[in-house]
Amino acid sequence: MKPAIPLAVGLPLLLLLGQNSPLTAQSPITSYSASYQSASGSVQLYTALSVSLGAFGGCYGTLFTYSFSNGTSNQYKLNSFNANGNTYFVAPASASVVKLRRVNNTQAAGQRNIVYMESTSSTATACPLTAALNFKPPYVDGMEDLLAAGMLNQGTDNVFTNASNGDGNNNNIERVDVIFSSGLNTAIPSQAGFAIFDRGNNFQHDPFKIAAITSLNAAGDPAGFGPVKTCIGGNGSSNGNWGHPSTANGNKQLACYVMRKDASDAYLRVSSNVNQEIGGVFYTFSDLGITAGQPLYGYALLGPDGIAAPTSSQLLNLNDASVYPTQTTEAMGGGLDLVAVNTVFATGGYVTLSLPANPAPPAPRPAPSSPVTGWQLFPTMPVQGQSLQLQGLQDGGYTLAFYSASGVCRKVPVRISGGKATVPPPVVPGIYWVQVSGNDRIIPGKTNILIQ
Numbered sequence: 001m002k003p004a005i006p007l008a009v010g011l012p013l014l015l016l017l018g019q020n021s022p023l024t025a026q027s028p029i030t031s032y033s034a035s036y037q038s039a040s041g042s043v044q045l046y047t048a049l050s051v052s053l054g055a056f057g058g059c060y061g062t063l064f065t066y067s068f069s070n071g072t073s074n075q076y077k078l079n080s081f082n083a084n085g086n087t088y089f090v091a092p093a094s095a096s097v098v099k100l101r102r103v104n105n106t107q108a109a110g111q112r113n114i115v116y117m118e119s120t121s122s123t124a125t126a127c128p129l130t131a132a133l134n135f136k137p138p139y140v141d142g143m144e145d146l147l148a149a150g151m152l153n154q155g156t157d158n159v160f161t162n163a164s165n166g167d168g169n170n171n172n173i174e175r176v177d178v179i180f181s182s183g184l185n186t187a188i189p190s191q192a193g194f195a196i197f198d199r200g201n202n203f204q205h206d207p208f209k210i211a212a213i214t215s216l217n218a219a220g221d222p223a224g225f226g227p228v229k230t231c232i233g234g235n236g237s238s239n240g241n242w243g244h245p246s247t248a249n250g251n252k253q254l255a256c257y258v259m260r261k262d263a264s265d266a267y268l269r270v271s272s273n274v275n276q277e278i279g280g281v282f283y284t285f286s287d288l289g290i291t292a293g294q295p296l297y298g299y300a301l302l303g304p305d306g307i308a309a310p311t312s313s314q315l316l317n318l319n320d321a322s323v324y325p326t327q328t329t330e331a332m333g334g335g336l337d338l339v340a341v342n343t344v345f346a347t348g349g350y351v352t353l354s355l356p357a358n359p360a361p362p363a364p365r366p367a368p369s370s371p372v373t374g375w376q377l378f379p380t381m382p383v384q385g386q387s388l389q390l391q392g393l394q395d396g397g398y399t400l401a402f403y404s405a406s407g408v409c410r411k412v413p414v415r416i417s418g419g420k421a422t423v424p425p426p427v428v429p430g431i432y433w434v435q436v437s438g439n440d441r442i443i444p445g446k447t448n449i450l451i452q
Contacts, residue, residue, distance in 0.1 A: 025287050026231065028243025029195060029280030032081035032250040034152050035429075035452075036073035041138025044070055048269050050127075051260055054167030055272040059127035064270060067134045069120065074136040076118065076153035078341050079431060079450060081195060081250075083243070083282040089448045090150070091192060091346040092403040092433035096298060098147040098342055099177045099221070103318050105162045105326040107170035110263050113143045114169050116199065116256045116274065116337070118153035124255040124273035133257055133270055141261045141268050147176070149340045152278060155199060157258045160208070160303035161334035163327045167272045169260055174324040175315075176301040178342045179213065181220050183295045189285035192346035194299050196231070197280045197339035198242065199254065205242040205279040206336040207233035207304035211315060212288040213297040222300065225312040226289040230304060231281055233333065244279040251277045278339060304333040348380065348448035375443060377423070377434055381450045388423040388449070390414060396438065402426050403433040426451055 045067045050056035080089050104110070120134040137154045140146040146154055163170055178194070186192045198205045212226035232240030245251040255275050259268035283299075290296050300315065306323040307314075314323050328334035375392035377400075382388060390400070393416045400412045400423060414421045426432055429451045436443040 026229070026241050027084035027282045027284075028239070028241065029081050029083045029197075029245065029282055030243050030249060031245045032278075032280065033079040034076050034250065035079060036136075037075050037077045038071055038073055039075045039138050040070040041068060041140065043139035043267070044068055046267050048265075048267050051168055051269055051271040053271070054165075054169075055126040056167075056270055059131075062127070062131050065132045066267065066270075067132070068139040069134075069136050070138055074138065075149070075151045076136075076254075077150060078152055081280065081282070081345075083195075083280075086191070086347050088193075088195070088282070088345040088347055089431045089450070091344045096148055096343050097179045097181065097220075098144045099179060100144055100173050101175040101177060101318055102172045103174045103324060103326055104172050105170075107163050108172040110172075112171055112263075113141055113261045113268070114157050114159075114171055114258065114271075115141065115143060115146050115268065116155055116157050116258045119255045119257055121255055124257050124275055126273050135257070139268075147338065147340050147342055148178075150343055151340050152197065153254055153256075155197075155337060155339040157272075157274075157337050158330055158335045159301075159338045160328050160336055161330050162325075164329040164331075167258070169258065169271055172326075174302065174318055174326070176338065176342075177213065177222055177298065178300070179216070179220065179222070179298040180344065181216065181297070183297055184344055185293055185295050186285060186346065187292050189290050189292055189294075191284070192344065193282055193284035193287065194343075195280055195282045195341065195345055196301070197278055197341050199256070199274070199276050199278055199337040199339055200234075201276055202244045202279070203234040203236050203239050205234045205239055205244065207231055207240070207333045208336050209302045209304055209306075210283060210288070211300050211302075212285070212290055213300055214290075214295075214312075216297050222297070222316070225300060225315045226296070228309050228315070229283065229288065230308070233304070239279065242279045242281050244277065247277075253277050276337075282345070301336075301338070303328050303336075375436055375445050377447055377449065379449075380447065381452060382425055383452050384425075384427075384429055386425060388425050389420060390416065390423050390436075391420045392445075393419070393436070393438075393443065395419065398436055398438040398443070401435045401437065403435070404428075404430060425449070 047063050052060040118136045211228045213222045215224035217223040257270050258272040260271050261268045310323045395416050398414045402410045
């Protein structure tokens with residue numbers, strides 16, 4: 001949780017990072033589109049004390065009732081965002097796996113989980129008189145599962161903070177690995193990449209470092225990294241490399257409670273309250289040093305207070321205190337409130353594909369009787385139930401494959417007559433990658449559609 005940062009405090013940190021860290025090309029996120037979807041969890045209601053420090057220290061001893069929405073419009077899902085003049089969607093690729101790399105310190109050891117979730121209240125207040133805490137998202141108390149959920153109204157608080165947190169929310173996390181085990185690549189690396197979102201106030205978003213994961217070992221853990229890039233944080237009057245969309249461009253204030261679960265706890269316990277919006281920054285594959293067709297396996301995030309440009313071998317050594325200091329405070333840059341959106345994004349025309357572990361050589365295909373230069377499917381943002389129009393193909397039979405963001409494929413047979421055809425859309429709202437095939441071969445072209 002980020003308190004207000006006086007200019008005199010924030011500016012030296014910005015200058016320090018600017019002097020010691022390589023500046024990098026990245027794009028502030030200028031707007032985004034999101035909507036609530038329904039999801040359920042296994043825990044709906046329990047009672048527990050708050051933690052004994054900070055915002056809820058004054059009501060320690062009060063038994064709070066915690067309730068979690070299940071099966072209602074409760075998870076705030078990101079649909080798309082804009083950066084660098086482009087609109088990016090979740091790319092149809094294998095789901096990411098988040099792994100937290102921990103190094104015990106004097107304040108935290110073992111599996112401490114610190115998460116935040118949106119409240120059903122319009123404002124989150126410390127020690128509410130009703131002693132009732134009602135949350136929109138379903139209950140999740142494991143940070144690795146929560147961070148891979150793809151939602152904007154939940155995440156973790158001060159992920160790289162090891163010491164001096166007023167609410168006692170110090171952790172032992174030194175690196176966050178977001179892994180795509182089957183790999184990713186694209187022919188146009190400037191059109192695909194990774195978005196990092198931070199819950200916080202305008203001009204107060206936190207710094208961090210990021211590097212592409214370029215190889216995995218037999219256990220599926222990182223074995224190599226690309227060059228390290230630094231995201232400059234805000235200083236109270238500038239957002240550094242971050243974007244902070246206006247409310248007119250999709251942003252909204254989220255009333256949230258931060259909760260903690262230690263090894264001795266049965267459930268999450270509330271520790272602080274926060275009412276903040278969301279900022280974002282986007283790194284393309286090119287920004288991270290990845291070239292056309294080069295496989296990569298995700299990205300790693302780490303705190304900004306280690307050496308500026310660690311090598312791949314240094315990044316692999318979690319016990320290297322010059323890379324991973326274990327007494328990082330919020331003032332030193334450990335306050336990234338990482339939002340639970342950690343996946344891969346691409347523009348509608350340049351989709352990132354998964355790489356098979358052992359790709360087989362493609363079977364030879366007969367050349368088409370006449371070349372096809374492309375096709376169109378519109379509208380690209382239909383409302384639920386609105387028919388689609390397919391154009392740009394020769395008359396004949398084809399198959400449209402609709403791939404959801406989770407990788408589920410639905411195939412629809414289509415017959416082109418007079419150069420066009422009407423196509424029934426997917427029933428479930430969401431983002432879909434569309435591919436057309438005919439005569440057992442893929443027809444050049446692809447697009448994304450958003451069913452509203």
